Amino acid sequence: MLVSALLTSVGINTALCVLFFTFYSILRKQPNYYDVYIPRLLADGTSKWRSLFGFERLIPSAGWVAKAWRITEEELLSSSGLDTVVFMRLITFSLKVFSFAGIIGIFVILPINCLGTQLDEFDIIDWAGNSLDVFTISNVNNGSKRLWIHFSAVYIVTIFTCFMLYNEYKYISSKRTSYFYSSKPQPHQFTILVRSIPTSSNSSVSETVESFFKEFYPSTYLSHMVIRRTSKIRRLLNEAKKLYKRRIQLQSDSNQQNCFRAFGRKVSRVDHYEKKLENIQENLRLEQSEASLAGEETRAAFVSFNSRFAAGTAFHLQQSVNPTQWITELAPEPQDVYWPFFSESFMRRWISKLVVIITCILFTILFLIPVVVVQGLTNLSQLKAWFPFLTSILTIKYVSQVITGYLPSLILQLFLKTVPPVMEFLSSIQGYISHSDIEKSACYKVLWFTIWNVFFATLFSGSFLYQVSIILDPKSIPGRLAVAVPAQASFFIAYVVTSGWTSTSSELFRIIPLIISLISRPFTKSTNDDELEAPSMPYHKDIPRILFFGLLGMTYFFLAPLILPFLLIYLCLAYIIYRNQFINVYAPRYESAGKFWPIVHNSMIFSLVLMHIIAVGIFALKKLSLASTMMFPLPVLTLLFNEYCRKRFLPIFVAYSAESLIKKDRQDRDDPNMAEFFDKLVNAYKDPALMPIQYSSNTDSLRRPLVS
Known part of the structure; x- marks a missing residue:
C-alpha cells in the first residue's frame, strides 16, 4: 500500500x-x-x-x-x-x-x-x-x-x-x-447455586435440598429456592407485554381508527386487546400455579446461609463423594440471573x-x-x-x-x-x-x-x-x-x-x-420515562x-x-x-x-x-x-x-x-437492619416469571379462584 x-x-x-x-x-x-x-x-x-x-x-x-x-x-x-x-x-x-x-x-x-x-x-x-x-x-x-x-x-x-x-x-x-x-449486605454474598441435585421418587427436589443442608449445615443454613421450568410462562409474558403496549398506544392515539368490523358489527380495538389481555392473564395464572408443583422443579436451587463465611465455606467444599452431584458455585446478584436457559445437570x-x-x-x-x-x-x-x-x-x-x-x-x-x-x-x-x-x-x-x-x-x-x-x-x-x-x-x-x-x-x-x-x-405518540429502560454496556x-x-x-x-x-x-x-x-x-x-x-x-x-x-x-x-x-x-x-x-x-x-468474609460478617453483626434483610433474602431469588402481573384493567381475574 x-x-x-x-x-x-x-x-x-x-x-x-x-x-x-x-x-x-x-x-x-x-x-x-x-x-x-x-x-x-x-x-x-x-x-x-x-x-x-x-x-x-x-x-x-x-x-x-x-x-x-x-x-x-x-x-x-x-x-x-x-x-x-x-x-x-x-x-x-x-x-x-x-x-x-x-x-x-x-x-x-x-x-x-x-x-x-x-x-x-x-x-x-x-x-x-x-x-x-x-x-x-x-x-x-x-x-x-x-x-x-x-x-x-x-x-x-x-x-x-x-x-x-x-x-x-x-x-x-x-x-x-x-x-x-x-x-451493603447483598443477597448473592449469602447465597450459593447448587446444581445436579440427586432426586428420588419419594421426595421432591425442594425436600431433598432442605434435608441435605439441614443435616450438614444445621447452624448456618437459612433457606433455599428451587429453580423451576418457566419457559412457557415467559412466552405468555412477552405476548402480554406486546398487547399491553399496543393497547396503551391505541388509547393515547386519538387520530387512529380504533374500531374494526367482525362478523358484521363494529368492535373497539381497545376492548379487543383488553379481552385478549384478560385471557392471557388467566392462562398465566394457571401456568404459574402449575409451575409451583413438584413436577416442574429442576435439579438446581439457590441456597442461602446466615453469614457470608458459611456461604463461602459451602462454595469451596465438595459436597458429595460423587463430584458430579451437589455441584456448587457462587450465586450471581438476583438481577444478574439469566432465567430463560438453565442447564441443571452436569452432563x-x-x-x-x-x-x-x-x-x-x-x-x-x-x-x-x-x-x-x-x-x-x-x-x-x-x-x-x-x-x-x-x-x-x-x-x-x-x-x-x-x-x-x-x-x-x-x-x-x-x-x-x-x-x-x-x-x-x-x-x-x-x-x-x-x-x-x-x-x-x-x-x-x-x-x-x-x-x-x-x-x-x-x-x-x-x-x-x-x-x-x-x-x-x-x-x-x-x-x-x-x-x-x-x-x-x-x-x-x-x-x-x-x-x-x-x-x-x-x-x-x-x-x-x-x-x-x-x-x-410514527407509531408511538407518547413517551413515558418510567417505561424507558437504559441499555447496558456491551463489554x-x-x-x-x-x-x-x-x-x-x-x-x-x-x-x-x-x-x-x-x-x-x-x-x-x-x-x-x-x-x-x-x-x-x-x-x-x-x-x-x-x-x-x-x-x-x-x-x-x-x-x-x-x-x-x-x-x-x-x-x-x-x-x-x-x-x-x-x-x-x-x-x-x-x-x-x-x-x-x-x-x-x-x-x-x-x-x-x-x-x-469474616470481617464483613462481624461488621454487620450489630446492624439492626439485618433481620429485615434476612426476611427478604428468602424470596430474593424467586423467578420473576412467577410473580403476579396485572396488565388488564379488569382486577376481578386476580381474585377469581383457580378451581371453581
Whole structure:
C-alpha cells in the first residue's frame, strides 16, 4: 500500500468522525432524540423532556467533552460501579503503555527504518508515493548494527508493560476488596447455586435440598429456592407485554381508527386487546400455579446461609463423594440471573459446551471466506486477475487508493459486526446462570476469534490447510511470522483507522438506536420515562476490540511504529466517548466487581509473548543471529511474571478470602437492619416469571379462584 492510499483512508475516516461528532452535538439537544442519546438520565429521572425551542439547539457544541473529561474515577464508581472503572482503566492503561512505546517507536525506530535501503530509498520529495513498507523494519539492511536498537526497544517496552500490568492488577485487586467492604449486605454474598441435585421418587427436589443442608449445615443454613421450568410462562409474558403496549398506544392515539368490523358489527380495538389481555392473564395464572408443583422443579436451587463465611465455606467444599452431584458455585446478584436457559445437570452442561466449541470452530472456518476476499482487495494485481473487466477502472488513481486503502478494512469491519451477538448467543446456551458470566465467556470468544480470524488469517491469507500446517510445525512459526507480519503492516494501520476511529465515533452517534427510533416514532405518540429502560454496556463487544488493538500495537511497535499515532488517537477518542456514554447512555445491569480484568491481563501477556516470537524470527531473518538467540529468555521471563501474578492476584477475582468474609460478617453483626434483610433474602431469588402481573384493567381475574 502506498502512503497516498493510507492518507485517503485517513481522510475518509476523519471526515466520518467529524460528521458523527457534529451530528451528535446537534441531535443530543433535540427532545425527540433524548431516548437515543440520554436514556440513562431519563430513566434515572435526572433529565426531563423539554419542548421549548432555541436556536442554540441547532449549533454544534463541545460542552459534553468537558463534562466527560471532568468526571472523576470515584464519581464513575458511585454511579456506574467497579466494572465501569475497570473498563476505563483498560483504556488509560493502554494509553500509558503505547504513549511510552510511541516515544521510542516514532522518534527512534521510525527514522532508522526510513534510513534503510533494503527495500527502497525513502523519497522525501514524493513522500506520498512511497510504499508503507519503507517505514517498517523490512527496509533495514540485513545484518545492520542498527537492529540492536530494535532489540533493546523490545526489552525496554516489555519491562515497562509488565511493570504497568503488575501495578494495575494490584490496584484493581485492592479496589475490588475495598468495594466489597464498603458494600451493603447483598443477597448473592449469602447465597450459593447448587446444581445436579440427586432426586428420588419419594421426595421432591425442594425436600431433598432442605434435608441435605439441614443435616450438614444445621447452624448456618437459612433457606433455599428451587429453580423451576418457566419457559412457557415467559412466552405468555412477552405476548402480554406486546398487547399491553399496543393497547396503551391505541388509547393515547386519538387520530387512529380504533374500531374494526367482525362478523358484521363494529368492535373497539381497545376492548379487543383488553379481552385478549384478560385471557392471557388467566392462562398465566394457571401456568404459574402449575409451575409451583413438584413436577416442574429442576435439579438446581439457590441456597442461602446466615453469614457470608458459611456461604463461602459451602462454595469451596465438595459436597458429595460423587463430584458430579451437589455441584456448587457462587450465586450471581438476583438481577444478574439469566432465567430463560438453565442447564441443571452436569452432563447437559458438558454436552452444551461441546456443541458450542464445534459451532465456534465451524463459524471460524466459514469466516475465512471474507478474510480471503478482503486480502485480495489490498493487492491490485490480484484484484485485476480476479476481475479483468475492472482493469480500466483500477487504473484511476483515486479509485485504486480507495479500494486498497479503505474498502478492505471497511468490509472486514462489517463482517465482524456479526461476531459479538453470535458469540453471546453461543455463550448463553452453555448453561451459565448469569448475564455477567455469559458476557465474560462471550468476551473470551470474541477476543480469540478476532485474534485468529483477523490477525493470523490475514497474515497467512491462503488456504485453511496452509494455516493448519503452520500450527502442526511450531518450529516454522517464528520464521513465517517474521515474513508475514511486516508485510501486512499497511493493512492493519488502515484497519485501526477504520475499525477504531469510525467505530468509536459511531458508538457516540448510536446509528442503530437512532434508526430504530426514527422508524418506530410514527407509531408511538407518547413517551413515558418510567417505561424507558437504559441499555447496558456491551463489554463483550468493546473489551475485545481494545485488547485486539493492544495486540496490534504491541506486535507492530518495533516492526512498523507508524501504527502507534493512529492507535493513540483511537484510545483518546475512546477515553472521551465512553466516559460520555457511561454518564448519559449506559446503566449497569449487574456488578461483577472487576472480574473482566484477568481477561485484560492474559491478553496483554499473550501479546507480549507473540511480539517476542516475532522478534526471534525477524532477527534471524535479518541475519542477526545473536539478537535472535538473546531474545529467548524474554518470553520465559514474561510467562514466569504471569505465573506470579496468577498466584498473587487471580484468587481475589475468583472468590473473597475468609479474612474478608469474616470481617464483613462481624461488621454487620450489630446492624439492626439485618433481620429485615434476612426476611427478604428468602424470596430474593424467586423467578420473576412467577410473580403476579396485572396488565388488564379488569382486577376481578386476580381474585377469581383457580378451581371453581
